[in-house]
Amino acid sequence: MLDFPHTQSAHCESGVAANLLTHQGLTISEAMAFGLGGGLFFGYFPFIRINGLPLVTYRAAAGNILRQIASIDGVSMVEKKFRNQDEAMAELDQAxxxxxxxxxxxxxxxxxxFPKALRFHFNAHNLVVYGKEGNEYLISDPVFPTPVRCPATDLARARFASGALAPKGKMYYLTRVPAELKLKPHIVQGIRFVCKMMLASPFPLIGVKGIRFLAKRLGKWPQRLGPEQADLHLGHVVRMQEEIGTGGGGFRFMYAAFLQESAAAMQEPRLQECAASLxxxxxxxxxxxxxxxxxCKKRGRPEDSYPAMVxxxxxxxxxxxxxxTELRQWTRQQP
Amino acid sequence: MELPDRSSAEDVTDGLKIVSYAVNSNGEYELTQDFVWQPVGVVNHQAWEEIAKKISISRNKVTAGRVSCLHYYMTANQMDIGLVAQYTRQPRWKVCLHLIPFVFARVSADTLRKYADMYRVSLADLRNGRLLAPIYNNE
Structure with a gap:
C-alpha cells in the first residue's frame, strides 16, 4: 500500500495541494501552498444563494489554488471530470x-x-484517496487529524453531488514536480495575484470594495429583512468566515502565516510587517x-448593534x- | 478578547480535533489543535436550529395531509426542489407534483425507487409515509 504523508491542515484545498506536493518529494507547508496559489479573496455575491442566503466568500474560487500551483514551471497535473459514475470510480481504481x-x-x-454538525450541501471539499481495502477507500482528508476510511458507494455519491459547484467526479493527480522549487518568483507572483483581486477589481462586489459593499448592505438588513432574517444572514456570514476549513479569521491568519514564512525565506522584513498588519x-x-x-444568540451587550458591526x-x-497597497508596492519593486 | 459562553462549541466537530492558525508567544504563526473558537459553535447551532424549525413545520404539514412525505425527506436532508430534481434526474415540475399527496400515492415504483435510493429508505417506507431520520443522522 501507498505510504502517504498525511498532515492535518486548516483548509482543504491548500492542504491537499501541500500533501500531494510533499508526497512527490517537494516538502511545502500548507500556508505556503495557500499563498503560492493566491488563495485569499473577498467577495459578496447576493445573487448567488446558499440555502437561501447570500454567498460570502473569503477565499478564491474552488480549484484556484490547485490551478495556480499546476501552472508553476515544472509541475504537471492531470485533471479529469466525468459524466459516468462507474467510469469515474474505475479510473480512480486504476490510478x-x-x-x-x-x-x-x-x-x-x-x-x-464527517461530523454531523458540518454536513451541509457544500460541494467544494477536497481530499486525497491513497488506497483501497476491500470495499473501502483510504482517505487522507486534510482537515482530519488522521487518515479516514469511506465506503465506495458513499464516495461515489460524494463525487457526483449535485447543486452549486457540482464536482462532476473531478479527480486530479500530479505527474511531475521539479526537484526543487525556486520560491521567490512564485511568492511574488502569488502576492501580485491577490493584490490585484483585493484592490484592482473593477467589480464592486470583490476585494476591499466588496467588504465596504457588504458593510453597507449589512447595516440595512434589520429594516429590509426584519430582525429574525437579519440574524440568520449575519450568522451565515460568520459561518463562512470562521467555520472549519478557514484557519480562522476568514483565511486572514493563514495568509499572514504565508507572509511570515515568505519573509523568512526571502529575508524581507517588509513582508513581516505586512504579516503583522494582516x-x-x-x-x-x-x-x-x-x-x-x-x-445571534440574543445576548448582545449594550454596545453591540448593526451600526457598530458596520x-x-x-x-x-x-x-x-x-x-x-503596501504589498502591491513591494511586488512592483521586485524584479 | 472576551468570548461568548462555551455552550455548543464542542459538538460542532463531534470531538474531532481540527487545527487553526494562531500566533505563539514569539509572534510566529503555528497550527494548533487546542481550540475551537467559540462563536463558531453559536452560528453553527443557529443554522441547525433553523433547519430543525423547517423540519418540524414540514412534519406537521405531512401529518395534516397537505404535502406528501417526500416534502419531509426533502426538507430533512436540506434540499430544495431544484436539488431533488437534479439528483433524481427529473424535471422540476415533476418533483413539484410529487409533493402533492394525491399524486405521490400514484407514483410508479421506478420513480419511487429513485427517491428511496437517495434518502436510503425502503419503498414501503415511502408508500406508507413513514418519516425516518435524514441521512446524516443514521450513521
Whole structure:
C-alpha cells in the first residue's frame, strides 16, 4: 500500500495541494501552498444563494489554488471530470493500482465520516484517496487529524453531488514536480495575484470594495429583512468566515502565516510587517464575528448593534486596503 | 478578547480535533489543535436550529395531509426542489407534483425507487409515509 504523508491542515484545498506536493518529494507547508496559489479573496455575491442566503466568500474560487500551483514551471497535473459514475470510480481504481494518490473534489453532505454538525450541501471539499481495502477507500482528508476510511458507494455519491459547484467526479493527480522549487518568483507572483483581486477589481462586489459593499448592505438588513432574517444572514456570514476549513479569521491568519514564512525565506522584513498588519485585520474580523455571534444568540451587550458591526467591517476594509497597497508596492519593486 | 459562553462549541466537530492558525508567544504563526473558537459553535447551532424549525413545520404539514412525505425527506436532508430534481434526474415540475399527496400515492415504483435510493429508505417506507431520520443522522 501507498505510504502517504498525511498532515492535518486548516483548509482543504491548500492542504491537499501541500500533501500531494510533499508526497512527490517537494516538502511545502500548507500556508505556503495557500499563498503560492493566491488563495485569499473577498467577495459578496447576493445573487448567488446558499440555502437561501447570500454567498460570502473569503477565499478564491474552488480549484484556484490547485490551478495556480499546476501552472508553476515544472509541475504537471492531470485533471479529469466525468459524466459516468462507474467510469469515474474505475479510473480512480486504476490510478490507485498504479500507486498514484488521487485528489478528489467531493460534496461534504454524503461523506459518512464527517461530523454531523458540518454536513451541509457544500460541494467544494477536497481530499486525497491513497488506497483501497476491500470495499473501502483510504482517505487522507486534510482537515482530519488522521487518515479516514469511506465506503465506495458513499464516495461515489460524494463525487457526483449535485447543486452549486457540482464536482462532476473531478479527480486530479500530479505527474511531475521539479526537484526543487525556486520560491521567490512564485511568492511574488502569488502576492501580485491577490493584490490585484483585493484592490484592482473593477467589480464592486470583490476585494476591499466588496467588504465596504457588504458593510453597507449589512447595516440595512434589520429594516429590509426584519430582525429574525437579519440574524440568520449575519450568522451565515460568520459561518463562512470562521467555520472549519478557514484557519480562522476568514483565511486572514493563514495568509499572514504565508507572509511570515515568505519573509523568512526571502529575508524581507517588509513582508513581516505586512504579516503583522494582516493579523491585526484578522483580529478585527474576529471582533466583528464575536459581536455578530452575541447578537445571534440574543445576548448582545449594550454596545453591540448593526451600526457598530458596520463600523467594524469598514475598519477591516481600511486595514486590508493598507496591507495590500503596501504589498502591491513591494511586488512592483521586485524584479 | 472576551468570548461568548462555551455552550455548543464542542459538538460542532463531534470531538474531532481540527487545527487553526494562531500566533505563539514569539509572534510566529503555528497550527494548533487546542481550540475551537467559540462563536463558531453559536452560528453553527443557529443554522441547525433553523433547519430543525423547517423540519418540524414540514412534519406537521405531512401529518395534516397537505404535502406528501417526500416534502419531509426533502426538507430533512436540506434540499430544495431544484436539488431533488437534479439528483433524481427529473424535471422540476415533476418533483413539484410529487409533493402533492394525491399524486405521490400514484407514483410508479421506478420513480419511487429513485427517491428511496437517495434518502436510503425502503419503498414501503415511502408508500406508507413513514418519516425516518435524514441521512446524516443514521450513521
Amino acid at each position: 490507485l493500482a498504479a500507486s498514484i494518490p488521487v485528489g478528489l473534489q467531493t460534496g461534504v453532505f454524503w461523506l459518512p465520516y 493579523t491585526a485585520a484578522g483580529d478585527t474580523w474576529r471582533e466583528f464575528a464575536a459581536m455578530a455571534a452575541r447578537l 463600523a467594524c467591517l469598514n475598519r477591516c476594509a481600511a486595514m486590508e486596503e493598507k496591507v495590500f
